[in-house]
Amino acid sequence: MRRDNPQGMKHSTDSNAGNGPGAFARVVMRLPGIALCCIIALIAVLLQGFEDRALGHPYVEALVIAILLGIAVRSAWQPGRLWDSGIAFSARTLLEIAVMLLGASISIGAIIESGPALLTGIVITVMAALAASYAISRAMGLPQRVSILIACGNSICGNSAIAAVAPVIGADSDDIASSIAFTAILGVIVVLGLPLFIPLLRLTETQYGVLAGLTVYAVPQVLAATVPISVVSAQ
Secondary structure (H helix, E strand, C coil): CCCCHHHHHHHHHHHHHHHHHHHHHHHHHHHHHHHHHHHHHHHHHHHHHHHHHCCCCCCHHHHHHHHHHHHHHHHCCCCCCHHHHHHHHHHHHHHHHHHHHHHCCCCCHHHCCCCHHHHHHHHHHHHHHHHHHHHHHCCCCCHHHHHHHHHHHHHCCCCCCHHHHHHHHHCCCHHHHHHHHHHHHHHHHHHEEEEEEHHHHHCCHHHHHHHHHHHCCCCHHHHHHHHCCCCHHHH
16 A cells, blocks of 8 residues: 555656646647737737827727727738647637726726716617618528628627627637628618718717717717717717
């Protein structure tokens, strides 16, 4: 018995020692891809800051810029095995952490101060938009995953929602790119056409601002739809 225990302890120690370098090696393998994603994200943030200083508002948010930069890099250059592990880790684990932190930045007090009527309107609008977008997408013959992504993108917060939902439903890069393209085109159409409802529905500046906030899926697009109308609508 005394001979067996030391051998068992030695075997356990050797096993743990073998696991250590493996975990460390996985971290090292991910670093190039993570660094590449961080560089693209940093450039996107800097470009949004330039927009803010030059135009007063970031009409194209950093997330959209980062996606466009990623598409440009991927189109011009095929990342090899050196980059794959880190890119996949960033697209899943890091993205999920980022979404969680984004939710943690929202103030419950600010939401409550908006009032029950507006909150109820938001919930009803989002649910109706989700159902309608998904139904229309499926009726047009689009795949289920793309339909889900388009519904979430149009109904919640555009590219952020698409990026958050894609790993959950197992969507691939083609599904994500198609969904972003659909929501971008529809977003432009809504931004350009929404002011026409002011005379048609005889909306006040405040009512138009609420309508834009409920129907346009992302803050930069809401600003693009409301700033040309009035400061009150934008606020």
